[in-house]
Amino acid sequence: MAIDVFAHEATVRARPGRLLGDVLVDLGFCDRPTVESIVRDARAASRPMQHLLIERGLIDSSQLALAVAERFGLGYMSLDNLHPDIAAMQLVPEPTLRRLQAVPVGFRDQATLIVAMSNPTNVLALDDLTMLTDLRVEPIVVSRDDLEVLLLRLGRLEREFVQSDDAEAEAAALEPTPALEASADDDPTAKLVRSLVSQAIQLGASDVHFDPDDGDLQVRYRIDGIMAPAARIPRRQAGRVISRIKILSDLDIAERRLPQDGRTSLALDGRRVDVRVTIVPLVDGESAVMRILDPGDGPLSLGELGMGDADRARVDKALRRSHGAILATGPTGSGKSTSLYASVAVVSSPEKTIMTIEDPVEYRLPGVKQMQVFERAGLTFQTGLRAIVRADPDIIMVGEMRDRESARIAIEAALTGHLVLSTLHTNSAPATPARLIEMGVEPYLVASAVDCILAQRLARRLCTHCRLPVRVPGSVVGLPDDRHEVQIYEPEGCHRCRETGYRGRIGLFEVMTVTDEIRALIVAHAPAVKLAKVAIEQGMRTLLDDGLEKVRSGQTTLAEISRVTG
Numbered sequence: 419m420a421i422d423v424f425a426h427e428a429t430v431r432a433r434p435g436r437l438l439g440d441v442l443v444d445l446g447f448c449d450r451p452t453v454e455s456i457v458r459d460a461r462a463a464s465r466p467m468q469h470l471l472i473e474r475g476l477i478d479s480s481q482l483a484l485a486v487a488e489r490f491g492l493g494y495m496s497l498d499n500l501h502p503d504i505a506a507m508q509l510v511p512e513p514t515l516r517r518l519q520a521v522p523v524g525f526r527d528q529a530t531l532i533v534a535m536s537n538p539t540n541v542l543a544l545d546d547l548t549m550l551t552d553l554r555v556e557p558i559v560v561s562r563d564d565l566e567v568l569l570l571r572l573g574r575l576e577r578e579f580v581q582s583d584d585a586e587a588e589a590a591a592l593e594p595t596p597a598l599e600a601s602a603d604d605d606p607t608a609k610l611v612r613s614l615v616s617q618a619i620q621l622g623a624s625d626v627h628f629d630p631d632d633g634d635l636q637v638r639y640r641i642d643g644i645m646a647p648a649a650r651i652p653r654r655q656a657g658r659v660i661s662r663i664k665i666l667s668d669l670d671i672a673e674r675r676l677p678q679d680g681r682t683s684l685a686l687d688g689r690r691v692d693v694r695v696t697i698v699p700l701v702d703g704e705s706a707v708m709r710i711l712d713p714g715d716g717p718l719s720l721g722e723l724g725m726g727d728a729d730r731a732r733v734d735k736a737l738r739r740s741h742g743a744i745l746a747t748g749p750t751g752s753g754k755s756t757s758l759y760a761s762v763a764v765v766s767s768p769e770k771t772i773m774t775i776e777d778p779v780e781y782r783l784p785g786v787k788q789m790q791v792f793e794r795a796g797l798t799f800q801t802g803l804r805a806i807v808r809a810d811p812d813i814i815m816v817g818e819m820r821d822r823e824s825a826r827i828a829i830e831a832a833l834t835g836h837l838v839l840s841t842l843h844t845n846s847a848p849a850t851p852a853r854l855i856e857m858g859v860e861p862y863l864v865a866s867a868v869d870c871i872l873a874q875r876l877a878r879r880l881c882t883h884c885r886l887p888v889r890v891p892g893s894v895v896g897l898p899d900d901r902h903e904v905q906i907y908e909p910e911g912c913h914r915c916r917e918t919g920y921r922g923r924i925g926l927f928e929v930m931t932v933t934d935e936i937r938a939l940i941v942a943h944a945p946a947v948k949l950a951k952v953a954i955e956q957g958m959r960t961l962l963d964d965g966l967e968k969v970r971s972g973q974t975t976l977a978e979i980s981r982v983t984g
């Protein structure tokens with residue numbers, strides 16, 4: 419991730435520096451008499467004075483590091499603001515770095531590696547690193563404690579994928595494509611790709627992007643919907659990384675001019691994580707996107723997604739019926755398929771047969787018969803859905819109503835004794851019936867089949883460790899009067915939230931029950947605004963209402979609400 423070290427001109431070798439004792443006094447860490455007595459004791463004992471300073475508790479290891487940095491005119495960083503680039507970290511094996519007491523943490527530019535050290539005067543280590551990496555090396559100072567944490571982290575990164583044979587065999591048996599572990603060897607490129615995916619999962623990222631950038635590969639994670647830089651892969655390794663990703667997902671390495679889609683899986687902590695891979699040829703090189711399909715311990719419940727009690731009661735009521743359609747709508751990335759999975763979990767029981775057709779299958783649901791769209795082989799939403807209807811399920815989940823034919827079959831299934839759950843791309847709940855009619859489904863079929871429509875968005879959740887209280891007039895957050903100010907929060911940023919001010923996401927919902935009045939409006943082709951007016955009179959809260967309530971309760975911000983509902 420981004421490394422921003424204070425600019426400096428001098429290098430270690432060119433600048434002998436001031437005496438450490440003087441720097442400690444100037445920085446106010448020690449007084450002059452203390453320094454003088456330590457210097458005397460150090461001489462008498464033939465030991466470095468910094469050891470005595472730490473041993474006697476006169477300064478701590480970060481104060482020492484700060485003083486060392488100051489003395490040599492180098493940058494200082496603590497782990498709180500240092501986000502190491504894991505491509506850089508893995509340029510040199512961990513045992514070597516432990517011996518050198520140095521960890522590469524990022525790149526200044528294509529030819530310069532930034533290396534964290536607690537003793538930047540160790541020119542032998544600097545020379546070794548230059549030889550090993552073929553890059554110029556620029557030291558920054560970290561405390562001994564932080565350096566040890568970096569080395570431990572690196573060791574863990576390298577060990578992470580040494581799985582038991584059992585776990586590997588199981589993963590291989592489950593998936594016909596080569597699992598990431600199947601070729602776990604000492605190949606540094608394979609190791610790098612594995613650790614990037616692993617780190618992405620640990621950070622809760624949904625996607626890993628590898629984009630060509632001036633010959634290098636820029637790696638970014640999508641975390642809570644927002645792209646964050648993760649690593650930079652140097653030019654000489656870039657091509658190998660893309661090839662590696664293709665091999666893992668069973669794609670053609672030689673094909674560099676056409677887009678390709680594939681899939682792979684990764685056994686991590688005994689759990690299997692599916693990854694969907696998309697390779698896109700761009701004018702300046704190939705880009706790869708790895709979508710992590712199983713980032714957590716299964717799908718969240720509607721409550722965990724942030725749906726309020728009243729809305730949940732409406733959805734539950736529709737889910738308890740034996741037939742009819744429940745639709746989740748919103749743009750891509752609004753979390754509607756997560757809501758669909760949460761709904762399936764509500765109705766799932768051993769007495770009921772549930773079948774799904776999805777693209778992709780994002781979670782495996784126990785006891786549910788899941789089918790994956792496979793267009794190349796002719797298995798589309800349409801053909802899959804036809805087969806499902808013949809296979810006599812009670813509940814059908816259709817990943818997405820993508821075209822007229824799949825929409826029509828799903829709606830007919832809802833009218834013939836099946837409970838149908840599906841998603842659609844529309845902006846609001848009241849706009850959804852019109853969209854179905856536009857797709858070619860008869861208005862009276864839409865009106866009689868659809869029972870409940872939920873529109874949703876995902877807003878980033880405020881980090882509770884650093885959010886800042888601010889006071890605003892009530893009208894700003896949707897309250898009717900301005901006589902009282904209301905306390906809400908703004909994002910600040912701390913090391914827990916990677917300085918973004920946000921951690922995780924929360925759903926905003928708009929749940930419309932299709933009542934008799936609304937059915938009549940649908941049959942009469944009434945515009946969405948008219949449906950909205952009646953639905954609000956009947957108790958529907960809009961996405962904006964729900965968002966503002968979540969601002970008032972300190973869960974998210976006005977900026978997020980306008981970003982996702984605007």
Ligand SMILES: [Zn+2]
Pocket residue numbers: 881882883884885910911912913914915916917919920
């Ligand atoms: Zn924070």
